[in-house]
Amino acid sequence: MSNGTETINHALKGLAQVGEKDGRNHIITQASEHVAVLEVCKALEKCGCSVSYLPVDSEGLVSADAVEAAITSRTICISIMHSNNETGALQPIEEIVARARKAPHRIFVHCDASQSLGKLPLTVDSLGVDLLTIAGHKLYAPKGVGALYRRCTVPDLPAQIHGAGQESGRRASTENVIHIVGLGKACEIAKRDLAQTAQHMLAMRERLHAQLLKGLRTRSHLMRCNGPKDNRLPNTLSASFYKVEANTLLSEVSGSVAASAGAACHSDGVHMSHVLAAMGVSKDWAMGTCRFTVGKGSTAEEMDRAAATLAAAALRLMPREAQGGEAEPGQGEDMEEVKLTRFTHGMGCACKLRPQLLEQVLGP
Secondary structure, three states, X not given: OOOHHHHHHHHHHHHHHHHHOOOOOEEEEEOOOOHHHHHHHHHHHXXXXXXXXXXXXXXXXXXXXHHHHHOOXXXXXXXXXXXXXXXXXXXXXXXXXXXXXXXXXXXXXXXEOOOOOOOOOOOHHHHOOOEEEEEHHHHOOOOOOEEXXXXXXXXXXXXXXXXXXXXXXXXXXXXOHHHHHHHHHHHHHHHHHHHHHHHHHHHHHHHHHHHHHHHHXXXXXXXXXXXXXXXXXOOEEEEEEOOOOHHHXXXXXXXXXXXXXXXXXXXXXXXXXXXXXXXXXXHHHHOOEEEEEOOOOOOHHHHHHHHHHHHHHHHHHOOHHHHOOOOOOOOOOOOOOOOOOOOOOOOOOHHHOOHHHHHHHHOO
C-alpha cells in the first residue's frame, strides 16, 4: 500500500463493511490515537457507525478495563495504536487483545504499529492482533510505502480502491515494486540491528534530556516531559517549556534543530495537540511542547549542540514571571496571541514568526 494512512483506511472501513452484514457497526478507539485513525472513525460515523473514543490517563495510556467495558454486542473492531507518535507511550496491546477474546462474539483488533517497528522487538504473534499497520518511512524505508498485516482468520476485506484486479483483487493499482522491495530490505535491516539500534536511540534520547536540563540551569523546573517515564519508545522525547510558544522556539532554532511542535496551525489560530489535551496537559505547558526524535545516526555531539541551542532560546522566550526573577537582557518578552490575518489565512505560517513582530512584518 502507499502509506500507513491507506492501511488504516483499508482495515477500518473494510471491517465496518464486514460487520454491516449482521448489524455490528461499533468501533472502539481512544482519544489520543493518530489522526489517521480518528478521521477514519469520524467518516464512518457519518455512514452510520458508532464509535467509542476512550479517555487516556495523564501518561497517555488507555485502560484495558475501559476497553472491555466499552464492548457491546455490536462491536466489530478495536483500534489502538502500539505507541503514540507524540509521546512514545506504549499501550497495553496484549492485555487489550486478551479482553477482546473474552467477548462472546469475534472482535477484530487492529493496531497501528508504525512508530514501533525497528525500535522495539514485537511480532504479530506476541501481540495477538488481527491487523497491524506498517509505515515504511518510520523504519528507514522509502516514503510512500506501507503494509497491512491481516491474520488468516480475518475475512477478506472489501477493496477500498477500485479498478483492475491487482493484489488478488484487494487493492487496484499497479504495484510499486521498488518501494515494496525497499520496505522489505528495511525490515530485514531493522530486525538484524534491532538491539543495537534501540540501545543507541535510548542513550541519545537520555543524553538530549539531560543536556536540556543542564542548559536551563536553575530554571530546569520550567521544562517537563510528557508520557510515561520508562514505558515508551526509546527514540521519543516530548518536552514542554512553560509559557513558551513552541512554534516560536522552533523558528528561532530552525537553522540547527529540526523538531515538531505540540501545537498545530489552523486558519483561525494555533491549537494545542489533541494528544496533550486528552492527557489533561494545561495550555501553559501544552503550547510550549516540542517533540524530539533521535535516530540511529544521531550522535552525542549533535545532542549536546541541539540541547544548548534549545535551552538558550527557551530562556530568552520565557516570560519574567515564569522565571521567578529578573530576566537577562533580551529575555522573557511578553508573548501575545498569534494573529492570523487575510495575509496568512489558511497558511499556518504566522505562528512561526515572533508574535510581537507580526504587525511589523505585514506592514500597515
